[in-house]
Amino acid sequence: xxxxxxxxxxxxxxxxxxxxxxxxxxxxxxxxxxxxxxxxxxxxxxxxxxxxxxxxxxxxxxxxxxxxxxxxxxxxxxxxxxxxxxxxxxxxxxxxxxxxxxxxxxxxxxxxxxxxxxxxxxxxxxxxxxxxxxxxxxxxxxxxxxxxxxxxxxxxxxxxxxxxxxxxxxxxxxxxxxxxxxxxxxxxxxxxxxxxxxxxxxxxxxxxxxxxxxxxxxxxxxxxxxxxxxxxxxxxxxxxxxxxxxxxxxxxxxxxxxxxxxxxxxxxxxxxxxxxxxxxxxxxxxxxxxxxxxxxxxxxxxxxxxxxxxxxxxxxxxxxxxxxxxxxxxxxxxxxxxxxxxxxxxxxxxxxxxxxxxxxxxxxxxxxxxxxxxxxxxxxxxxxxxxxxxxxxxxxxxxxxxxxxxxxxxxxxxxxxxx
Numbered sequence: 001x002x003x004x005x006x007x008x009x010x011x012x013x014x015x016x017x018x019x020x021x022x023x024x025x026x027x028x029x030x031x032x033x034x035x036x037x038x039x040x041x042x043x044x045x046x047x048x049x050x051x052x053x054x055x056x057x058x059x060x061x062x063x064x065x066x067x068x069x070x071x072x073x074x075x076x077x078x079x080x081x082x083x084x085x086x087x088x089x090x091x092x093x094x095x096x097x098x099x100x101x102x103x104x105x106x107x108x109x110x111x112x113x114x115x116x117x118x119x120x121x122x123x124x125x126x127x128x129x130x131x132x133x134x135x136x137x138x139x140x141x142x143x144x145x146x147x148x149x150x151x152x153x154x155x156x157x158x159x160x161x162x163x164x165x166x167x168x169x170x171x172x173x174x175x176x177x178x179x180x181x182x183x184x185x186x187x188x189x190x191x192x193x194x195x196x197x198x199x200x201x202x203x204x205x206x207x208x209x210x211x212x213x214x215x216x217x218x219x220x221x222x223x224x225x226x227x228x229x230x231x232x233x234x235x236x237x238x239x240x241x242x243x244x245x246x247x248x249x250x251x252x253x254x255x256x257x258x259x260x261x262x263x264x265x266x267x268x269x270x271x272x273x274x275x276x277x278x279x280x281x282x283x284x285x286x287x288x289x290x291x292x293x294x295x296x297x298x299x300x301x302x303x304x305x306x307x308x309x310x311x312x313x314x315x316x317x318x319x320x321x322x323x324x325x326x327x328x329x330x331x332x333x334x335x336x337x338x339x340x341x342x343x344x345x346x347x348x349x350x351x352x353x354x355x356x357x358x359x360x361x362x363x364x365x366x367x368x369x370x371x372x373x374x375x376x377x378x379x380x381x382x383x384x385x386x387x388x389x390x391x392x393x394x395x396x397x398x399x400x401x402x403x404x405x406x407x408x409x410x411x412x413x414x415x416x417x418x419x
Contacts (some may be wrong), residue, residue: 002014028088035079035088036248037072037074040143040305044302053325060318073097080106081314089319092305095130098139100375102307108309109140114140122345126302126368133373139306140327141344143335146300146368147195147264148360150273153285155183155261168202172233173265178261179237186262187254188235190242190394191387194226195264195289195302200227201299201369202292207386208372208410215374217410219389220403228390228399235394242394245387256280264289267357268340286360291367302368304341347385385409 048060065088067075077096079087080101093101101107114120114137120128123141131139149162153278159178165171179185188195197207208215218224225289239259240251252269254260257274263269267286274281283416289298307326309319325331327344333351340358342365345349349362371377380386384419389406393399 002346003239005162029059029061030315030318031061031063032089032315032322033065033087034090035065035067035076036092037067037305038066038068040092040339041335042338045313045335048334049326051293053322057318057321064323067092073100077104077106080104080310080312083310084403085314087312087316089313090308090322091308091310092142092370093139093305093308095127095139095141095144095302095306096371096377097361098131098306098308099133099373100378102133102138102250103375108311108313108316108319109136109138110140110309110320110323111135111137113324118324119329119345121349122347124302124304124342124344124368124372126300126345126365127304127306127344130370130373131306131308138398139308140323142305142307142327143332143339143341143344144302144304144365145266145268145341146361146365147198147404148267148357148364149262150265150267150270150357151253151262151285151287152260152280152283154283155264156285159183159261164285165290168199168230168292168298169289171290172230172237174415175234175237175262182259182350184260185237186264187238187240187251187260188231188264189240189244189246189248190235190246190388192240192264192383193245193386193390196227196231196386196390197301197369197371198289199230200224200376202342203227203230206372208374208377208380208414210372210374215372215376215411215414216295217407219386220400220407225403228393228403231390232394232399237365243391252276267355267361270357286357288360288364297367299363299367299369300364304372372414374414376417379413379416380410383409383413385413 046064053062076091124144127141127144131137155178161174161177165174166252175185203223203226205217205221205227209218251263251265252272255263256273270284289300291298308324313319329348332343333348335341336352339357342362346366352362385406389402392402
């Protein structure tokens with residue numbers, strides 16, 4: 001997909017075979033090529049952005065090309081290595097993908113740019129941290145999405161739960177009440193490791209830690225074991241399969257069948273639930289995953305995208321200008337409102353306050369995290385020992401022993417360079 005605004009002087013370009021745009025200053029126009037992922041922004045948003053950007057940057061044109069997620073990793077790596085004139089100058093990448101591109105040495109250091117009035121102190125940590133290697137910023141946060149609790153208002157009322165819980169212990173107590181009379185308190189699959197990660201982070205633990213350039217799995221730390229214990233207690237208050245993740249079967253389908261009070265999912269799942277069960281229209285509510293103390297939502301895994309600039313771009317200034325505009329308050333707020341995303345800064349959360357699900361998501365995103373910032377983490381997910389660990393614990397295995405086993409496998413996977 002290519003978006004371009006033509007000056008009035010070019011209205012007959014389709015008949016004449018094209019024309020060149022020359023700004024009033026007489027300077028040669030330059031083209032900034034931008035790769036964005038399919039579905040990240042609506043065509044209408046991109047048209048508005050392109051129009052204003054080209055109007056306020058008289059010597060720049062935008063060539064926005066929409067990419068498919070399938071196979072994008074290999075395509076980006078090839079583009080970073082080639083550095084051809086026709087290649088991208090700005091690329092949208094998944095936040096957890098940034099480390100693998102940093103590892104290849106193909107990204108431009110944006111530290112000085114991002115320190116220059118880009119509001120980096122307010123960036124969502126789950127977007128900013130994966131884009132940073134030590135003190136160098138390569139990926140600039142663009143937008144985020146994360147899990148919240150989607151709940152049945154009618155089942156909460158029937159169980160006498162007057163308001164969404166504010167703490168994890170309140171959440172357990174409410175879920176115990178909801179898990180009665182043929183209803184499931186919560187549908188939580190046994191291998192939902194993203195949700196487990198949040199509980200581990202809440203306890204002060206992590207999936208893996210780096211020391212002296214060496215990564216080690218840390219599921220066997222006391223903090224991580226406490227997170228797993230909370231997951232075990234919560235998961236038992238429903239009938240989620242202990243040997244499958246949240247997509248097998250899709251939890252939205254299970255929720256739509258009725259008799260389930262809660263699931264942990266992105267707010268967009270609500271539309272799929274209502275589509276399958278119109279009777280639930282108006283009965284669904286949202287609240288952030290509760291934390292250990294009232295007033296502080298629980299930590300959650302943050303998904304989303306960063307914007308990066310290839311080191312070999314020949315349009316450095318233009319590329320930086322595009323990143324600055326897209327991640328700035330005006331356009332980032334408009335994107336969040338248009339697409340129901342979380343804006344890239346905690347200070348912009350008010351922009352989505354009118355949407356209950358997105359507001360709940362934004363509250364959690366302030367304490368969001370991402371997976372360990374190492375390119376080898378992809379190898380861990382490819383043969384995910386965390387899922388097996390969770391199933392073993394939920395079926396009666398010794399948590400400490402199983403955590404040591406899973407941690408060893410994580411350590412081994414992180415020790416083998418990708419490529």
